Amino acid sequence: xxxxxxxxxxxxxxxxxxxxxxxxxxxxxxxxxxxxxxxxxxxxxxxxxxxxxxxxxxxxxxxxxxxxxxxxxxxxxxxxxxxxxxxxxxxxxxxxxxxxxxxxxxxxxxxxxxxxxxxxxxxxxxxxxxxxxxxxxxxxxxxxxxxxxxxxxxxxxxxxxxxxxxxxxxxxxxxxxxxxxxx
Amino acid sequence: xxxxxxxxxxxxxxxxxxxxxxxxxxxxxxxxxxxxxxxxxxxxxxxxxxxxxxxxxxxxxxxxxxxxxxxxxxxxxxxxxxxxxxxxxxxxxxxxxxxxxxxxxxxxxxxxxxxxxxxxxxxxxxxxxxxxxxxxxxxxxxxxxxxxxxxxxxxxxxxxxxxxxxxxxxxxxxxxxxxxxxxxxxxxxxxxxxxxxxxxxxxxxxxxxxxxxxxxxxxxxxxxxxxxxxxxxxxxxxxxxxxxxxxxxxxxxxxxxxxxxxxxxxxxxxxxxxxxxxxxxxxxxxxxxxxxxxx
Numbered sequence: 001x002x003x004x005x006x007x008x009x010x011x012x013x014x015x016x017x018x019x020x021x022x023x024x025x026x027x028x029x030x031x032x033x034x035x036x037x038x039x040x041x042x043x044x045x046x047x048x049x050x051x052x053x054x055x056x057x058x059x060x061x062x063x064x065x066x067x068x069x070x071x072x073x074x075x076x077x078x079x080x081x082x083x084x085x086x087x088x089x090x091x092x093x094x095x096x097x098x099x100x101x102x103x104x105x106x107x108x109x110x111x112x113x114x115x116x117x118x119x120x121x122x123x124x125x126x127x128x129x130x131x132x133x134x135x136x137x138x139x140x141x142x143x144x145x146x147x148x149x150x151x152x153x154x155x156x157x158x159x160x161x162x163x164x165x166x167x168x169x170x171x172x173x174x175x176x177x178x179x180x181x182x183x
Numbered sequence: 184x185x186x187x188x189x190x191x192x193x194x195x196x197x198x199x200x201x202x203x204x205x206x207x208x209x210x211x212x213x214x215x216x217x218x219x220x221x222x223x224x225x226x227x228x229x230x231x232x233x234x235x236x237x238x239x240x241x242x243x244x245x246x247x248x249x250x251x252x253x254x255x256x257x258x259x260x261x262x263x264x265x266x267x268x269x270x271x272x273x274x275x276x277x278x279x280x281x282x283x284x285x286x287x288x289x290x291x292x293x294x295x296x297x298x299x300x301x302x303x304x305x306x307x308x309x310x311x312x313x314x315x316x317x318x319x320x321x322x323x324x325x326x327x328x329x330x331x332x333x334x335x336x337x338x339x340x341x342x343x344x345x346x347x348x349x350x351x352x353x354x355x356x357x358x359x360x361x362x363x364x365x366x367x368x369x370x371x372x373x374x375x376x377x378x379x380x381x382x383x384x385x386x387x388x389x390x391x392x393x394x395x396x397x398x399x400x401x402x403x404x405x406x407x408x409x410x411x412x413x414x415x416x417x418x419x420x421x422x423x424x425x426x427x428x429x430x431x432x433x434x435x436x437x438x439x440x441x442x443x444x445x446x447x448x449x450x451x452x453x454x455x456x457x458x459x460x461x462x463x464x465x466x467x468x469x470x471x472x473x474x475x476x477x478x
Contacts (some may be wrong), residue, residue, distance in 0.1 A: 002187065002188055021185050021186070022232070023184045025219070027275065044223060046220065046221075047374075058261065060290045061288070064214075064216055064219050064220070064289070065292065066212070066219065066234075068191070068234075069191075092289055112286070130286075130373075134284065134285020134286055134287040134288065154228045157263050
């Protein structure tokens with residue numbers, strides 16, 4: 001086994017260091033090392049988009065990035081979308097439109113949607129469909145997802161584009177919150 | 184995945200030293216959209232992965248009318264598409280890069296990686312052939328320029344010797360009244376591998392609609408991407424009418440040597456080569472006629 005190396009990144013606005021084997025993907029690092037299990041493992045070949053995260057402002061498949069490549073990068077994951085218990089407008093609209101059934105693809109879809117709206121706050125339906133073409137969903141038939149993104153763009157206004165610096169709750173904070181709310 | 188050593192040099196010099204030191208055990212990494220999948224599947228098993236994306240020279244896209252284009256081998260497809268010079272002066276190469284996979288893939292995948300992966304169906308290779316790209320290859324003992332149509336030697340194989348690195352593509356500045364185009368056929372709208380891909384670049388003499396220069400590249404219809412030399416030559420000096428385009432298309436069909444596979448039969452592919460060659464020549468010609476207005 002090769003030596004583990006230290007990788008310094010910013011994840012969801014927070015400077016984050018982690019230790020990984022060079023052969024581990026960013027997805028494995030997020031899920032297994034950092035316990036950020038929101039990003040899902042799907043095909044591992046870059047076809048399904050379930051592992052989509054935002055790296056330096058662009059959507060990318062975390063299964064096709066080696067952990068060490070994350071050095072110095074600014075990474076956003078689905079865990080960073082909500083602010084405390086306030087959902088991001090995309091999350092609200094996905095719920096509103098019932099844009100998910102089994103939910104496995106949802107974190108990836110949310111991150112692709114966010115990457116799009118961060119760059120293009122008022123996309124056309126065609127632009128939304130193009131931006132989401134690298135994410136597969138076998139439940140919804142896509143239409144509800146597209147409607148959700150369209151409505152999120154409409155209702156977002158000044159809320160969009162701030163996600164890079166907002167920090168979602170850590171797994172520990174989430175647990176504390178759930179305990180407090182008696183869940 | 185097997186254990187690897189990861190290196191991220193900052194200069195071409197450092198990269199070449201690393202590649203030379205580890206020879207066949209090393210492989211350069213750009214966007215990883217082919218290499219990581221191949222390593223996971225055990226198809227390629229490099230012990231040393233040399234990430235060349237952090238080398239500024241390999242990321243740059245620099246163009247001027249006098250010297251032409253230097254396209255860094257590691258520049259991601261999305262940066263090519265977002266580059267105003269690329270869209271204006273090399274629209275065909277730009278559309279080829281923009282056809283590769285989803286946005287997630289385009290944020291990572293590079294033209295250099297596309298060519299070095301050596302797939303006969305690579306979208307950017309026929310487009311690079313059309314614009315007359317030369318590959319600048321650097322090794323420990325010096326560097327050489329390889330015409331892109333000579334770069335691939337078989338499926339998954341290239342002229343790169345152990346220790347050599349494809350640093351950039353050097354592409355001539357388009358002459359007056361010239362332009363390029365790329366078309367591929369896939370059975371879906373997006374996100375698929377070419378059944379056939381055809382790239383073409385044309386220079387026209389607008390006074391008499393004569394073709395001054397032509398280059399046609401074919402993809403997915405042979406063991407390597409193909410420079411359809413006879414088809415290209417057939418156009419030079421000719422008036423670009425339907426008859427000339429038809430002759431070039433027939434010549435392109437003759438230059439192809441496709442196989443039957445899950446994406447299509449050889450017979451079907453030959454037919455599509457003809458169709459796409461006609462369409463891509465018409466598209467490049469239309470752009471060439473317009474090109475001077477945008478200068």
